[in-house]
Amino acid sequence: MNEAARTRLAWGFLALWTACALLAPLLAPAPYAATDLSARLQGPSWRHPLGTDDLGRDVMSRILFGGRVSLSVTGLSLALALVIGTGVGLLSGYLGGLADLVTGRLVDILLALPGILLAITLVAYVGRGFAPLVLALSCTAWVGYARVARSLALSLREREFVTASRAAGAGTLHIVWRHLLPQAVPVLAAQAAAGAAGVLLSEAGLSFLGLGVQPPQPSWGEMLAAGCDVLLEAPHLALVPGALIFSAVWALNVIGEDLPGQIAAE
Amino acid sequence: MRRYLLRRVILFFPTLLGLLTFVFLLGRALPGDPVDLMLGENAAPEARTSLRKALRLDEPMLDQYGGYLGDLARGRLGVSLRTGRSVSTELAEAFPRTGELGLAALFMACCAALPMGLAAARRPGGRVDRAVRTFTTAGLSLPSFFLGPLLLLAFAVLWPVLPVSGADEPGSLILPAVTLAVPLAAVMTRVLRASLLTESGKDYLQTARMKGLSDGRVFRTHALPNALLPPLTVLGLQVGAVLTGAILAERIFRWPGMGTLVVTAIKSRDYPVVQGAVLAFALVALLSSLAADLLYAWADPRVRYE
Numbered sequence: 041m042n043e044a045a046r047t048r049l050a051w052g053f054l055a056l057w058t059a060c061a062l063l064a065p066l067l068a069p070a071p072y073a074a075t076d077l078s079a080r081l082q083g084p085s086w087r088h089p090l091g092t093d094d095l096g097r098d099v100m101s102r103i104l105f106g107g108r109v110s111l112s113v114t115g116l117s118l119a120l121a122l123v124i125g126t127g128v129g130l131l132s133g134y135l136g137g138l139a140d141l142v143t144g145r146l147v148d149i150l151l152a153l154p155g156i157l158l159a160i161t162l163v164a165y166v167g168r169g170f171a172p173l174v175l176a177l178s179c180t181a182w183v184g185y186a187r188v189a190r191s192l193a194l195s196l197r198e199r200e201f202v203t204a205s206r207a208a209g210a211g212t213l214h215i216v217w218r219h220l221l222p223q224a225v226p227v228l229a230a231q232a233a234a235g236a237a238g239v240l241l242s243e244a245g246l247s248f249l250g251l252g253v254q255p256p257q258p259s260w261g262e263m264l265a266a267g268c269d270v271l272l273e274a275p276h277l278a279l280v281p282g283a284l285i286f287s288a289v290w291a292l293n294v295i296g297e298d299l300p301g302q303i304a305a306e
Numbered sequence: 307m308r309r310y311l312l313r314r315v316i317l318f319f320p321t322l323l324g325l326l327t328f329v330f331l332l333g334r335a336l337p338g339d340p341v342d343l344m345l346g347e348n349a350a351p352e353a354r355t356s357l358r359k360a361l362r363l364d365e366p367m368l369d370q371y372g373g374y375l376g377d378l379a380r381g382r383l384g385v386s387l388r389t390g391r392s393v394s395t396e397l398a399e400a401f402p403r404t405g406e407l408g409l410a411a412l413f414m415a416c417c418a419a420l421p422m423g424l425a426a427a428r429r430p431g432g433r434v435d436r437a438v439r440t441f442t443t444a445g446l447s448l449p450s451f452f453l454g455p456l457l458l459l460a461f462a463v464l465w466p467v468l469p470v471s472g473a474d475e476p477g478s479l480i481l482p483a484v485t486l487a488v489p490l491a492a493v494m495t496r497v498l499r500a501s502l503l504t505e506s507g508k509d510y511l512q513t514a515r516m517k518g519l520s521d522g523r524v525f526r527t528h529a530l531p532n533a534l535l536p537p538l539t540v541l542g543l544q545v546g547a548v549l550t551g552a553i554l555a556e557r558i559f560r561w562p563g564m565g566t567l568v569v570t571a572i573k574s575r576d577y578p579v580v581q582g583a584v585l586a587f588a589l590v591a592l593l594s595s596l597a598a599d600l601l602y603a604w605a606d607p608r609v610r611y612e
Binding site: 148272289 | 321328332443444446447449452454463547549558569572577587588591592
């Protein structure tokens, strides 16, 4: 498969899953939490296009609403991380001194915790649910953006246009907002595109461990975990959400590899 | 050299202290009474008082902090609320299991990445290179919690030669270790390939070729030793990722290690165990990135003088 086709396929997947997530209430054949113990672990049929799970819930509906949760948690966490990271990074890089020292140490400490461990730890103390999940994921992800934003601010603050603005009497917030931010946006957007797959993967991982949204609200990771418990009797319960996570992560990876180059070219 | 080492080792301690403080604050800064969270709101008053005492929650914050650090220094991590055993016993039981899994995965990943990286870098853009690239992209996109079930299904149904669950049979280690090894092998292959390609343009390789050495010989004996550094550093940094990956793999294959311990502890609000496990994970990650840095400085003299 050539590069262009790969990228098109990736955007196609992303558009399809986003559309499914947005239209979930219209497309879902049944309420996602409606149990029917007389119809447990059924295979695909007209009534249940993807079969039913171990509580007799319609898998198709759960997949649609689960995608809604997975994608919105990913998007929100990424946006929040980007805002926090950019703000903290630009300010600490521009101000320097004590502010920079304190945030620098904090960033180092948070980066020392591997992968989703920080998110797992936060969920352990804050509890489960949509908001804690977004909080935990963005607390994990902002650090990377802060690092990049800080180094950008460090190099930009010595440039003539910043000095000129300061000489004209502009305050810190004005300079950061009007002069540093516009320069930082393309770089950080490229980094966010590359990091989106990681956030989705963390969300799915946390949900897989049962640390995601509260049941009965579905998410792809939680469905995959539930499917693993009945893997031999009804393999599709694990394979469908697994394949969806795989396709979404793959698509975001491809786009994340591709987009930075395009943004840089502009 | 000595100054670099000293600085790097000394820097380790503030980061460690920061981590310990972070975990300490996390358990106390959050809204709600931790005793309520652990015992539920309807617990007997005596039980609440004794737990409050055991966790030092009746003392001023600074005393709590001092006591917490003192206990850690003496290796006292508290008592599990769920099993009543000491947290250090729980960790001592679970940690070797995860360590075994992680080491097996690291070994497998190295064994796979070395030949793949070499083969791919020999002819960039060639058939082998493209095949290797397909593997690395798939390996990086395939989440362990999907690869795991796929392997489990394959070995339970299609080709039942390996045990797929638990840790009691001799081959039990293989499937969870492979699950962890695949993404690691993908990362290392990529880094090794890139590093070999950077190295292959250098003059000393031209000289070696002009001496009449074969391409394969030039690659293996001249380029490879110099190109190994970046993958080794990545290996050190990936130890943390392997550990957290193990949390997921253990859930799939019912492997009784740190992941199973921490997830059970979180679900039963067993905070002393959660805290102990997080600290253990973080300590290993910190130590292995320290080791990677030191290894790098030892192998590449240029690093030390910067």
